[in-house]
Amino acid sequence: MRFQLIGVNHKSAPLEVRERLAIPESRLPDTCRELTAYPGIEEGMVISTCNRVEVVTHTTNGHADLRGFLHDHFHLKPEELDAHLYEFREKDVVRHLFRVAASLDSMVVGEAQILGQVKEAYATARAVGAVRGQLDQLFSRAFAVAKRVRSETAVGSSSVSIASVAVELAKKIFGTLQGKNVFIVGAGKMSELAARHLMAHGCASIFVANRTYDRAIGLAQKFNGQAIKFEDLYSTCDKADIVITSTGAPHAIFRREHGEQFLARRKNRPMFFIDIAVPRDVSQGMAKLDGIFAYDIDDLQQAVTSHVADRRKEAERAEAIIAGEVEKFEARISTLDVVPTIVSLQDHLETIRQAEIDRVRGRMGQLTPEQEIAIEALTRGIINKVMHTPITTLKSAAKESEATTVVDVVKRLFNLQVKGKDIPLQESPKKKDEVGTRQ
Amino acid sequence: MSLLWLRFALGCYFIGLIYAFVALSRTSDLFSRIALHAASLGMVFHFVSLTELFLSGQVVWASVHNGESLLAFLSMAFFMVIYTIYQTTSPGVVVFPVVFFLTFVAAVDEQPVLLTQFVSHKGWLIAHIILIFTGYAALVLSFGASLLYLLQERRLKSKKATSLISFLPALEVIDQIGYRSLLLGFPFMTLGLLTGSVVAMTTYGHVDFLDPKILLSLLMWAVYMVMVFTRWNSGWRGRRAAFLATFAFVAALAAWAANYFSAIHRFAAS
Numbered sequence: 046m047r048f049q050l051i052g053v054n055h056k057s058a059p060l061e062v063r064e065r066l067a068i069p070e071s072r073l074p075d076t077c078r079e080l081t082a083y084p085g086i087e088e089g090m091v092i093s094t095c096n097r098v099e100v101v102t103h104t105t106n107g108h109a110d111l112r113g114f115l116h117d118h119f120h121l122k123p124e125e126l127d128a129h130l131y132e133f134r135e136k137d138v139v140r141h142l143f144r145v146a147a148s149l150d151s152m153v154v155g156e157a158q159i160l161g162q163v164k165e166a167y168a169t170a171r172a173v174g175a176v177r178g179q180l181d182q183l184f185s186r187a188f189a190v191a192k193r194v195r196s197e198t199a200v201g202s203s204s205v206s207i208a209s210v211a212v213e214l215a216k217k218i219f220g221t222l223q224g225k226n227v228f229i230v231g232a233g234k235m236s237e238l239a240a241r242h243l244m245a246h247g248c249a250s251i252f253v254a255n256r257t258y259d260r261a262i263g264l265a266q267k268f269n270g271q272a273i274k275f276e277d278l279y280s281t282c283d284k285a286d287i288v289i290t291s292t293g294a295p296h297a298i299f300r301r302e303h304g305e306q307f308l309a310r311r312k313n314r315p316m317f318f319i320d321i322a323v324p325r326d327v328s329q330g331m332a333k334l335d336g337i338f339a340y341d342i343d344d345l346q347q348a349v350t351s352h353v354a355d356r357r358k359e360a361e362r363a364e365a366i367i368a369g370e371v372e373k374f375e376a377r378i379s380t381l382d383v384v385p386t387i388v389s390l391q392d393h394l395e396t397i398r399q400a401e402i403d404r405v406r407g408r409m410g411q412l413t414p415e416q417e418i419a420i421e422a423l424t425r426g427i428i429n430k431v432m433h434t435p436i437t438t439l440k441s442a443a444k445e446s447e448a449t450t451v452v453d454v455v456k457r458l459f460n461l462q463v464k465g466k467d468i469p470l471q472e473s474p475k476k477k478d479e480v481g482t483r484q
Numbered sequence: 485m486s487l488l489w490l491r492f493a494l495g496c497y498f499i500g501l502i503y504a505f506v507a508l509s510r511t512s513d514l515f516s517r518i519a520l521h522a523a524s525l526g527m528v529f530h531f532v533s534l535t536e537l538f539l540s541g542q543v544v545w546a547s548v549h550n551g552e553s554l555l556a557f558l559s560m561a562f563f564m565v566i567y568t569i570y571q572t573t574s575p576g577v578v579v580f581p582v583v584f585f586l587t588f589v590a591a592v593d594e595q596p597v598l599l600t601q602f603v604s605h606k607g608w609l610i611a612h613i614i615l616i617f618t619g620y621a622a623l624v625l626s627f628g629a630s631l632l633y634l635l636q637e638r639r640l641k642s643k644k645a646t647s648l649i650s651f652l653p654a655l656e657v658i659d660q661i662g663y664r665s666l667l668l669g670f671p672f673m674t675l676g677l678l679t680g681s682v683v684a685m686t687t688y689g690h691v692d693f694l695d696p697k698i699l700l701s702l703l704m705w706a707v708y709m710v711m712v713f714t715r716w717n718s719g720w721r722g723r724r725a726a727f728l729a730t731f732a733f734v735a736a737l738a739a740w741a742a743n744y745f746s747a748i749h750r751f752a753a754s
Contacts, residue, residue, distance in 0.1 A: 217640060219652035312719030315655060335637070335722045344643045 047107040048138035048183065051115065051130055054093075055152050058129035064127075066119060067099040068462040077175035079118065085109035088180040090170030092145070094162045096152055101142065103180045108135065108203040120259065131361070139374055142183060143367045145403065148201060155356050156203035161201050179378060189352030190370045197366060200359040200451045203352035207235070208242040210348045211319050211340070215287055218317050218338055228285030230254050231292035232264040232279065235321050239289050246270060252285060254278045256292070283307040288328040289319045301330035304337045383443040386452050387436055389461045394428050485538070490531035490553060496526030497556075497587055500580035508622055509579050516573045521544055523560060523576070530557045530587070549590040551613065556586035558621035566661055570651040575661060578628025586703045608683045611717065616676030621670020623708070623729075623736055629662030630721075630729040662729075670712050677705055697742040702734035 053063055063430030073280070080089035080100065085151040089102040100111055112130065114122060133141050144150045148159050158192070167184045176184065194199055204210045219225055225248045229236050232255045238249060255261035258274060265272040271282050278298075281286060292298060299318065307316060318339040320327045325341050332339035333429050402424060406412075412420070435455055440475055442451035455461070456467060503519035531591045534557060537550060563579045566572070652658065680701075684691045692698065711728045714720040720728070 145739075214640075216654060218655045220657040309718075314719060314722055335724075338640050340643065347643070 046135050046179070046375065046382070047104045047109065048102070048133075048135055048137075048179070049104050049109055049111055050099060050101045050133040050138040050141060051111040052097060053129045053131070054097035054099075054150065057131050062126070062129050063095070063098060065121065066093075067095070068093040068098065068167075070169075073169045076118065076172045077170045077173050080114065081175045083109065083114050085112075088176050088178055088181065090166055090184075091177050092163055094159065094203075097145070097150075099145075101116045101180065101183075103139065103178065103183075116334070120459055132398065136371060139183060140367065140371045142187045143370060144364075146187040147194040147363055147367060148191070149194075149360055149363055153205060154360050155203075155205075157201055160188070164188065175376070179381075182378065182381075188287060190367060193370070194363045194366055198359045198362045200356055203355055205349055205352050205356065207342075207345045207349060208239045210345050211239050211289075212242050212246050212341060213349075214319075214338075215317055216246075219286060221247065221327045223251045226250050226252065226288040227283055228252045228254070228281075228282055228288045229264065230288060230290040230298070230326065231256075231322065232260045233291045233321075236289040236319075237264065237267075239319060239321070240268065243289075248287070252281065254281075260424050261322075270286045272391070275290055279303055279306070283310040283316075285316070286314070287317045287319065289321070291321045292326055294322070294326060295324060297324075297326055297328035299327045299331050301328060301334065304331035304334045307337050308334065316484070322346070357404075376468050379443045382440045383452055386438055386461065388457055390435065390455065391432065391458055393459055393461055394432060394445070398424050398428050485624060486533045486536040487531045487591060487626070489536065490587065492527040493529035494584070494587045494591045495534060495665060496522045496529065497560075497580065497584045499523075500576060501584040502572075503582040504577045507574065509575060513596065516576075519576060519580070520567065520573055524564070527560050527564070530560070535651060551617065553588045553590035554613070555617045555620050556583045556590065558617050559583050559586070559624050562621050562625045562665065566632035566665075569654060570657055570661060571656070573627060574632060574652050574658075575628050578631055579625060582624050582628075591628065608679055608686070612683055614676075614678055615624060615672050615679060615737070617677050618737060619669045619708075622665045623732060626662045626665040626669065626711075627729045627733040629665060630656050630726040634726045635731060650694045663715060663723075663726070666708075666712055666715065668742030673705060673708055700739035700742050702731055704739050706731040707735055 053066060055063070058066075066379050073091060073093070077089060080086060080091065080102065083089075084105050085106060086102045087105055089100065092099045100114065102109060102111065111132070112123070112127065115126060116119065119126075133405065142299045146160055146163050148155050148157065151159050158350050159483070167176065167188075171181070215222055215225070217300065222243060225243075227240055227248050227250070229240050229251065232253060244251065244387045250267040252273050253265040253270055254266070254270075254273040254275050254277070255260045256275055258272065259270040261275075264270075282303075286297075290299070294433075306316075313336050315338060316339065318327050318332075320339055320341045323342060327339040327341070331337055365407070369371075402420065438457060439451060499522035500519050502674060503515060504517060530553070534554065549665060563575055563583075566575055581712075614700050632652060633655065636655050636658055639652070640655065653661075668754055671745075681691050693702075711720075711725065713727070715725065
């Protein structure tokens with residue numbers, strides 16, 4: 046395991062620095078090629094999003110000059126960049142990537158975008174052959190871990206903005222938003238944002254009413270909706286399932302009697318009022334009606350706050366999952382490190398065995414099938430006994446830090462030419478099985 | 485043998501019962517999956533039990549315990565249909581305890597209580613029982629849905645609905661489940677009562693409308709009709725619909741209990 050990672054993110058570097066490091070999507074393939082051509086780097090890829098730029102590599106000896114690569118690539122002086130960089134090696138790279146993919150390192154913890162971005166970066170690097178061995182394993186695992194975190198914790202399941210909380214509530218009431226109508230009362234930035242969110246989730250049409258009719262027309266056009274004169278508000282409002290209201294009226298404009306009218310005309314189908322006006326537009330009396338669900342700005346804000354706290358709690362559970370996964374991955378990769386040596390040791394001894402049998406076969410004369418079998422069993426038995434200790438030692442050493450030393454000793458002792466150091470590691474489990482059967 | 489299968493089914497439904505209690509306080513995807521599988525397995529046992537009964541060829545269909553068993557099975561079947569359509573196990577909160585109770589009562593007693601009256605038209609009787617029980621099962625479900633509707637409505641009103649833990653489906657989904665069960669159950673209930681009258685007519689030559697069983701059944705049917713009508717005409721839901729559903733449910737229970745008082749719909753130990 047010789048992973049190395051270097052990068053900047055929203056915590057370590059201001060936007061001005063991140064801007065200079067950002068790599069446009071079209072340039073990513075070339076950057077990956079350039080990276081793998083850099084001395085000491087076997088595999089490499091670059092993750093570039095608005096919040097982070099990271100270079101992840103698998104190196105020949107664990108000491109590639111990634112800072113040098115960044116300086117060269119971006120033509121930056123060390124003093125401009127180095128203070129903002131963080132660097133990880135080996136196990137820490139694994140942990141960091143698992144956290145990034147699971148969106149624990151994001152600005153908004155639990156946001157879903159980052160996983161898609163990392164997957165894209167991975168696909169690009171893989172397409173140009175910059176990711177093929179251990180790095181491939183690492184990212185495949187990172188995606189699986191991210192999925193696990195998502196399904197076993199609720200880290201990404203709650204909304205953390207007013208607009209998305211509104212959408213979530215609407216879904217709690219209506220199930221699907223397909224075909225639902227939205228009414229914006231009082232054109233404002235915030236109601237526009239909420240409406241945009243609702244439309245993105247499938248709401249069918251939009252009505253806009255505003256004291257100034259022209260502004261209503263303007264906003265309605267943006268959404269391909271219908272402007273309604275303010276005096277027609279009460280006669281049309283029941284057509285909407287969701288009402289976003291934010292007028293500057295000093296008193297509530299929706300009172301109990303209005304609510305009763307709406308419900309009667311709607312045959313009691315529920316209505317959802319998102320009241321972001323201060324003072325409130327929906328009276329307490331109306332909010333109490335069965336079938337009217339009114340949320341004011343404080344209710345929404347409170348939901349957001351509690352979601353943020355929930356996410357923090359869930360993130361702790363996610364961290365525990367990741368810690369376990371890092372251990373598992375490390376154990377797996379290090380076993381894979383010794384597999385080529387074990388295989389070549391087995392091949393080596395098998396060749397000797399075959400050669401020896403062939404050499405003495407002439408002297409033994411005609412053998413009965415039973416004798417053949419006995420000789421096979423005898424020679425195999427000796428080989429297996431001899432191999433047993435080195436293989437167990439190799440396997441247990443794989444879990445320790447001394448793996449490389451032990452591998453070197455075994456290679457020297459038996460004069461092994463380990464082939465397939467770069468064999469794609471997906472094939473390795475098969476080889477591992479072979480190891481098992483031959484023992 | 486049939487009773488043995490039924491007891492296996494009861495064991496499976498017990499897991500559902502536990503789920504019903506746990507689900508009220510917290511959600512667990514894993515547990516609702518377990519409950520669902522247990523319920524499906526229970527239904528298989530239950531089906532085997534009912535099939536054996538049917539193949540035994542006696543009129544034990546008309547016994548109290550077998551009636552309860554059939555009703556429990558039909559309620560589960562409705563629950564499964566709803567699960568298939570809406571992917572929600574939450575109606576189980578109401579359905580599972582009812583099913584468990586019915587199966588429990590049906591499974592404890594070795595000696596089923598039988599209809600003592602000689603019934604000349606067995607086919608009509610079986611049709612009556614199956615239709616009426618399908619109606620009952622739909623009623624159980626729509627009653628369950630109306631309770632869940634109230635619960636979800638309260639949660640939304642109290643502004644707590646957005647917390648992470650929320651096992652209930654959307655308000656309108658619950659509403660649809662309730663309304664659809666209601667609509668589906670009504671014709672069954674109506675036809676069930678009609679076939680019942682046919683059985684009574686052919687057996688006694690008249691229908692005694694003052695018999696408590698018939699009186700309560702008609703009352704239940706009337707409430708049922710009022711529910712369907714108010715819902716269809718003015719979209720009654722929430723609290724008012726829940727009151728009506730509770731009323732209909734209680735009337736149904738009373739009609740069921742009336743088996744023990746009724747002169748014509750009487751059961752006695754076999």
